[in-house]
Amino acid sequence: MRALVTGGASGLGLALTKALLAQGDLVVVGDLAESRPESVPGDAAYLTLDVRSERDWEAARDWVDREWGRLDLLVNNAGIATGGRIDVETTEDWQRVLDINLMGVVRGCRTFTPIFKRQRDGHIVNVASLAGFIHGPGMSSYNATKAAVVAVSETLGFELDPWGIKVSVVCPSFFRTNLHESMRGTDTAMESTAIGLITQAPFTAAEIATAVLHGIEAGDAVIVPDDIAVSMVAMKRTDPEAYAVWGRDGAARLARRELGG
Template sequence: MKPQRIFITGGASGLGFALAQICAKGGWRVCIGDRDIERGEAVIGSLQKLQRQAMFMPCDVTRVSDLEQVAKKLEEEWGGVDVVVNNAGVAQVGQLAQTTLNDWQWIIDINLLGVVRGCKVFTPMFKRQDHGHFVNVASMAGLLDVPNMSAYNATKAAVVSLSETLQNELKKDNIHVTVVCPSFFKTNLGHGMRTSIDGMEQKLDKLMRSSKLNAVDIARLIMKAVDKKKTHVLPHRQGRMAWYMKRFLPRSWYQKLLYSRIK
């Protein structure tokens, strides 16, 4: 795949950093954005060893001004950007009755509106260039309905719907959209997770460790999807099977299978 220019939110760790490493190794110009400034400054050197033009910019996706600064910098330094990955996200676990409205506002502001801001800021640049590609990282939680995760599920479902809608809106402008829906895999999603369920951190860690795919595997699938301009990426076979069951089985059958898998 021909080297291009890429910006990745939440790029200092996890899936975002794995994606940055793959792109840098492939000769891409890489800019990672992250609100964890200490982490970003610690890892940018390793990317610059792979690609000397790699950059780190402090970026909190809840602040549109941060994203606007990144867009301005990339236009000045690189003349634009080809791929924008809206990857930053957080987790919230708990039943609706125990989840505060403050927690709902927190996760919506990051998981959903963070993606909205990223797309809104970079769409004008993509239109001026007459090309661009958004990669929005959602989750299988956006396609399924695992109990005790209503806020998380809802934000990721909204990212799926947003991505599909933008694909329709932006196609005429030669702007492509890919939405990625992984199941659990080893990442730092548990850091900063809000939960009202005892022992959830340990359960989440167990689910992540059981994954047959890691961040690098998923990053490679994302790059293939960008190359082929695919709309959906569902990396985990088990997740795909659960989605097919939800779509084609009677609801009561699907619910029994779902509960048997998450006990």
């Protein structure tokens, strides 16, 4: 299998890269650095790929055509963490997370769908988050981008099915990674909360990557790779009152912090 993984030099992207290589697949990593990061395994190829750049996406497509002639798996993994109350987070913060977390996925899908259609096969995997389904307070921009990635993935799953193209969306809860290093928003109170959730999470990126590969192999349209995510999604679906209590409790804690209580 030939795979392109965006954001593949760290975090879940790196864990997925290592897992794919371990099962004998060919992998090209796309990430921001102009020169190959030391973290990228030696048996993976590397491309500079800013998911905000149409030119970088075109260069990635040209590399795939030239070097491989086809692509089997596109993993739109690159993303940033953000958080902010609606009256604190700036419109510039919103624009940044939308451009990376949502439009980065859209650009990747638009770039490689013609290749997948030409092949009449392929698999697109879009990494969203539990936040695509569970919308906690103080995270409007992040929740919005991840919910949109879920919607785009479901739409494309139907749209591309006639060409034999599979589409999956990945929705993990928090896991230990360097994602918090991407946070540059104006709501520092929310950022500190998010940093704690990421750095103290019970799961590693490698554990999530293993579950994701199982979901890819099974052809799952929605991959919920950890027990916390599974239980939260189930609570929202089967016990909406408990879900509402969870959301209101979180909002109350946030309000107390804002009021200094």
